[in-house]
Amino acid sequence: MAEHFPVLIVLLPLIAAPLCVALRHGGGTWLLATLATWGSFAISIALLAQVLEDGTIKYQLGNWVAPWGIEYVVDELNAYILLVVTAIASVIMPFAARSVPAEMGQRGVYLFYTMYLLCLSGLLGMTVTGDAFNVFVFLEISSLSSYALISLGRNRKALHAAYQYLVLGTIGATFFLIGVGLLYLMTGTLNMADLAARIDKVEDSRIIYTAFGFIVLGIGLKLAVFPLHAWLPNAYTYAPSVVSIFLAGTATKVSLYLLLRFIYSVFGHSFTFDKVVAGPLILVLAVAAIVICSLVAVWQRNIKRILAFSSVAQIGYMLLGVSLGTVMGLQATLLHIFNHAMMKAGLFLACGCILYRVGSMKLVDLQGVGRRMPWTMMAFTLCGLSLIGVPLTAGFISKWYLVTATLERGWWAAAVLIVLASLLALVYVGKVVQAAFFKEPETGVVNLAEVREAPLSLLIPTWILVFANLYFGIETDISADIAGQAAKQLIGASR
Amino acid sequence: MTAETLLWLTLAVPAAGTLGIWATGKVANLREGVTLVTAVALCVLVALLAEKVLGGARPALTLVKTLPDAPLHLAVEPLGMLFALIASFLWIINSIYSIGYMRGNKEAHQTRFYVCFAIAIASTMGIAFAGNLFTLFVFYEVLTLSTYPLVTHKGNNEAQRAGWIYLGILLGTSICLLLTAIIVTYVQVGTLDFRAGGILAGKAPDWLGALLLLLFMYGIGKAALMPIHPWLPAAMVAPTPVSALLHAVAVVKAGVFTVVKVIVYIFGVGYLAELPWTEWLVYVAGGTVLLASIVALTADNLKRRLAYSTISQLSYVIMAAALFTPVAIMGAVLHIAAHAFGKITLFFAAGSIYTAAHKTEVSQLDGIGRLMPWTMGAFAIGAVSMIGLPPSAGFISKWYILMGAMETEHVFAIVVLIVSTLLNAGYFLPVIYRAFFRAPPADARHGEAPLPIVIALTVTAAGTIVLFFLPDLPLALAEAVAQAATGSSPGAAPGSVK
Numbered sequence: 001m002a003e004h005f006p007v008l009i010v011l012l013p014l015i016a017a018p019l020c021v022a023l024r025h026g027g028g029t030w031l032l033a034t035l036a037t038w039g040s041f042a043i044s045i046a047l048l049a050q051v052l053e054d055g056t057i058k059y060q061l062g063n064w065v066a067p068w069g070i071e072y073v074v075d076e077l078n079a080y081i082l083l084v085v086t087a088i089a090s091v092i093m094p095f096a097a098r099s100v101p102a103e104m105g106q107r108g109v110y111l112f113y114t115m116y117l118l119c120l121s122g123l124l125g126m127t128v129t130g131d132a133f134n135v136f137v138f139l140e141i142s143s144l145s146s147y148a149l150i151s152l153g154r155n156r157k158a159l160h161a162a163y164q165y166l167v168l169g170t171i172g173a174t175f176f177l178i179g180v181g182l183l184y185l186m187t188g189t190l191n192m193a194d195l196a197a198r199i200d201k202v203e204d205s206r207i208i209y210t211a212f213g214f215i216v217l218g219i220g221l222k223l224a225v226f227p228l229h230a231w232l233p234n235a236y237t238y239a240p241s242v243v244s245i246f247l248a249g250t251a252t253k254v255s256l257y258l259l260l261r262f263i264y265s266v267f268g269h270s271f272t273f274d275k276v277v278a279g280p281l282i283l284v285l286a287v288a289a290i291v292i293c294s295l296v297a298v299w300q301r302n303i304k305r306i307l308a309f310s311s312v313a314q315i316g317y318m319l320l321g322v323s324l325g326t327v328m329g330l331q332a333t334l335l336h337i338f339n340h341a342m343m344k345a346g347l348f349l350a351c352g353c354i355l356y357r358v359g360s361m362k363l364v365d366l367q368g369v370g371r372r373m374p375w376t377m378m379a380f381t382l383c384g385l386s387l388i389g390v391p392l393t394a395g396f397i398s399k400w401y402l403v404t405a406t407l408e409r410g411w412w413a414a415a416v417l418i419v420l421a422s423l424l425a426l427v428y429v430g431k432v433v434q435a436a437f438f439k440e441p442e443t444g445v446v447n448l449a450e451v452r453e454a455p456l457s458l459l460i461p462t463w464i465l466v467f468a469n470l471y472f473g474i475e476t477d478i479s480a481d482i483a484g485q486a487a488k489q490l491i492g493a494s495r
Numbered sequence: 496m497t498a499e500t501l502l503w504l505t506l507a508v509p510a511a512g513t514l515g516i517w518a519t520g521k522v523a524n525l526r527e528g529v530t531l532v533t534a535v536a537l538c539v540l541v542a543l544l545a546e547k548v549l550g551g552a553r554p555a556l557t558l559v560k561t562l563p564d565a566p567l568h569l570a571v572e573p574l575g576m577l578f579a580l581i582a583s584f585l586w587i588i589n590s591i592y593s594i595g596y597m598r599g600n601k602e603a604h605q606t607r608f609y610v611c612f613a614i615a616i617a618s619t620m621g622i623a624f625a626g627n628l629f630t631l632f633v634f635y636e637v638l639t640l641s642t643y644p645l646v647t648h649k650g651n652n653e654a655q656r657a658g659w660i661y662l663g664i665l666l667g668t669s670i671c672l673l674l675t676a677i678i679v680t681y682v683q684v685g686t687l688d689f690r691a692g693g694i695l696a697g698k699a700p701d702w703l704g705a706l707l708l709l710l711f712m713y714g715i716g717k718a719a720l721m722p723i724h725p726w727l728p729a730a731m732v733a734p735t736p737v738s739a740l741l742h743a744v745a746v747v748k749a750g751v752f753t754v755v756k757v758i759v760y761i762f763g764v765g766y767l768a769e770l771p772w773t774e775w776l777v778y779v780a781g782g783t784v785l786l787a788s789i790v791a792l793t794a795d796n797l798k799r800r801l802a803y804s805t806i807s808q809l810s811y812v813i814m815a816a817a818l819f820t821p822v823a824i825m826g827a828v829l830h831i832a833a834h835a836f837g838k839i840t841l842f843f844a845a846g847s848i849y850t851a852a853h854k855t856e857v858s859q860l861d862g863i864g865r866l867m868p869w870t871m872g873a874f875a876i877g878a879v880s881m882i883g884l885p886p887s888a889g890f891i892s893k894w895y896i897l898m899g900a901m902e903t904e905h906v907f908a909i910v911v912l913i914v915s916t917l918l919n920a921g922y923f924l925p926v927i928y929r930a931f932f933r934a935p936p937a938d939a940r941h942g943e944a945p946l947p948i949v950i951a952l953t954v955t956a957a958g959t960i961v962l963f964f965l966p967d968l969p970l971a972l973a974e975a976v977a978q979a980a981t982g983s984s985p986g987a988a989p990g991s992v993k
Binding site for chain 2: 392419473
């Protein structure tokens with residue numbers, strides 16, 4: 001049984017998805033989805049333990065030997081990502097039980113869980129596979145289902161947001177496929193390990209450079225690298241709460257994983273950083289994302305939009321770590337993937353609680369909401385502190401590693417920038433906190449007097465993430481060590 | 496109990512007290528009981544710890560490994576010991592005072608007030624016993640955040656604005672400058688531990704060392720060096736007990752404590768004396784002493800006058816530390832203690848006047864000494880200590896600072912000390928003159944403030960005098976700090992400096 005874990009983690013949600021359609025019963029589909037998600041989470045823990053113990057796991061799908069058959073490869077890096085994705089997915093399931101029927105109506109529930117499970121299996125498949133074309137297949141599964149998920153939002157603008165994402169996401173996926181096709185043309189293989197070995201001989205060819213461009217651009221669109229992020233703010237803002245939480249915590253993380261996998265494991269460190277010299281380009285985009293999107297976030301009037309732009313800025317931090325091209329930089333990036341998933345999911349969970357009770361995400365409508373929903377807003381504040389990077393929260397640990405990594409390379413300006421950008425985060429988080437706790441309610445559409453604290457089933461998942469943010473801000477043995485090992489393994493194995 | 500147990504209890508007891516206060520919030524008498532019991536327990540623990548430290552023990556304790564080579568780590572040394580003693584002792588007095596003040600003025604949100612107060616004290620203990628810069632930084636930020644609700648206690652627009660200035664300056668400087676300095680130190684040295692003789696010597700080029708000094712001095716916003724002082728006058732909108740314990744003792748002393756700690760245990764006095772481009776600190780600190788005193792001269796609002804006096808007195812400590820000589824370091828350490836007792840007395844008196852007579856301006860105080868003899872008597876003692884006259888604690892610390900200035904033949908520092916003494920007399924003596932030698936207005940009908948307030952300010956005023964006659968304890972600790980400053984082992988028995 002244990003040797004089939006790499007494929008089981010993908011199969012579990014994949015099989016559960018059509019069963020949901022067959023079942024059609026709201027509560028039943030929730031139970032099924034929860035079991036599948038928690039099952040994947042359990043498997044991901046087992047996989048991580050196994051990898052840390054015995055090293056990389058290779059799994060031949062249907063016993064077809066690689067490079068002819070499809071191979072699933074689990075090393076420290078993707079075991080870590082699998083854990084992040086399934087953990088976030090597991091935490092939000094109790095939340096979904098209450099929030100999904102409220103936002104989508106009882107009749108849409110089974111459709112939601114079908115799409116959700118497909119999206120999850122797509123994300124897990126992208127992470128676990130060792131085959132470049134297989135990545136594309138799973139990329140499409142997760143993308144198509146996430147377009148559908150976003151369109152389920154109750155605001156009509158959700159349709160527009162989903163359509164916008166569909167157009168840009170399809171372009172991204174197509175670019176990725178063109179890149180993979182070019183690689184196949186030059187090397188005759190689709191297996192990543194095999195690709196890596198064969199690219200060596202042809203890597204000076206212009207076609208490989210072109211393939212690199214297409215693949216990085218394609219992934220960049222899905223990852224919402226500045227300035228390819230146009231789809232993200234709308235998608236996060238108008239999607240149903242659970243979808244915002246899920247996508248913010250997982251989708252961009254998996255895309256970033258893919259980027260790392262391709263630039264390190266397929267193309268190789270020296271090709272990426274010495275031949276293409278991608279480092280400075282990534283750096284510029286990262287800095288632009290951090291500065292511009294943090295500034296834009298400051299001026300937003302809708303909480304979810306603030307968080308969405310902040311997400312793009314945070315992706316900038318992760319890319320900054322990548323652009324350093326060092327083990328420490330990569331470790332900082334991986335750590336931030338983990339920590340950011342926790343803090344952003346926590347923040348969006350708190351938003352979900354607010355939406356459930358108040359029905360609005362506009363700052364004006366939420367003035368004084370802190371007095372009506374103290375636990376929700378306290379959770380928001382604590383996760384917000386983590387986003388800013390206040391000591392004793394997970395966000396501080398990420399920033400500490402990132403700043404020391406930039407200083408190690410001697411990039412003083414970048415280090416100063418990270419610190420200054422934290423102040424921008426202070427402003428946009430502070431705006432929400434101030435409105436919620438220190439401003440008097442406006443007499444508008446929303447009547448705050450009738451608002452009560454969110455139900456426990458919504459609060460508990462939120463507070464689990466709050467405590468995770470605090471725990472991993474104090475005790476960093478687990479998160480930092482695994483991130484460090486994954487980074488070492490990735491760079492060590494790369495040329 | 497072993498010293499290590501005592502050490503973590505000094506953090507755990509106020510933390511547990513916080514929960515207790517919160518849990519008993521509905522029953523005011525019980526809640527105040529919890530505050531007092533916690534405060535007394537903490538003071539006893541700190542005193543027991545001090546006994547061991549004076550005996551040469553240097554307990555240390557690692558809480559959790561948060562960052563590589565920079566865990567959350569506690570380690571006791573004489574300077575922190577003195578700071579913890581002052582803060583924990585004055586917390587008892589201040590709690591008694593708070594009860595009188597908060598009830599006398601019928602303040603709202605009292606549970607929140609006491610909870611935040613206890614958190615602030617717990618983080619002050621954390622700062623005092625921090626074993627490395629990272630731990631110190633963490634508790635420093637917790638202190639800022641926990642005092643924010645206290646500053647904005649009134650909840651009106653003025654308090655909100657003051658709150659933003661408070662948070663903006665303290666968080667802004669600490670994140671932008673202090674944290675940067677800490678990270679640079681970490682990258683250069685590879686550790687953040689406080690060690691006698693410093694850790695930076697030989698690890699950084701001269702220009703970087705000088706830059707670090709600048710970053711540290713302006714990153715520690717709580718020390719209120721000009722021009723990053725405006726948060727302190729702004730914080731005076733808080734209820735008086737907050738101004739008294741936090742903005743005369745815990746918070747601002749955390750600032751100058753960190754300054755001294757960084758100079759002695761991170762840079763090392765010897766290293767700084769050799770380093771070029773460090774002269775500015777004496778001049779900026781001296782300038783702050785004089786400028787703040789001049790502003791205090793012109794302030795009519797009593798708390799504002801006291802706030803500027805605090806800014807000026809804090810810079811005494813910085814200036815003394817910036818002379819980079821052991822005697823002056825002793826003066827700096829002693830001044831932390833002396834100023835704490837003197838200034839808390841003055842604030843207690845200001846709050847007492849507000850509670851009994853609802854007066855806030857100096858010009859309203861005609862003849863008030865006849866109506867409130869205890870309050871104004873204590874005020875006079877506090878003022879004498881600020882000016883630095885015997886028989887008060889302020890005299891001893893100024894004496895040591897002056898000795899340091901003489902030893903280094905720093906004319907500017909000597910002039911600052913003399914001129915500022917005159918200025919201090921200039922803004923305190925008129926208050927006392929008004930209070931005792933002018934006739935009270937005919938319609939004045941109030942008497943003394945409530946008893947808890949009077950008890951509190953009498954005790955601190957007496958403390959100011961006692962410290963003059965029995966300065967053994969602070970002297971012993973200050974000598975040990977001065978010894979560490981010269982780089983000898985921190986475990987050595989305290990003895991004379993030379």
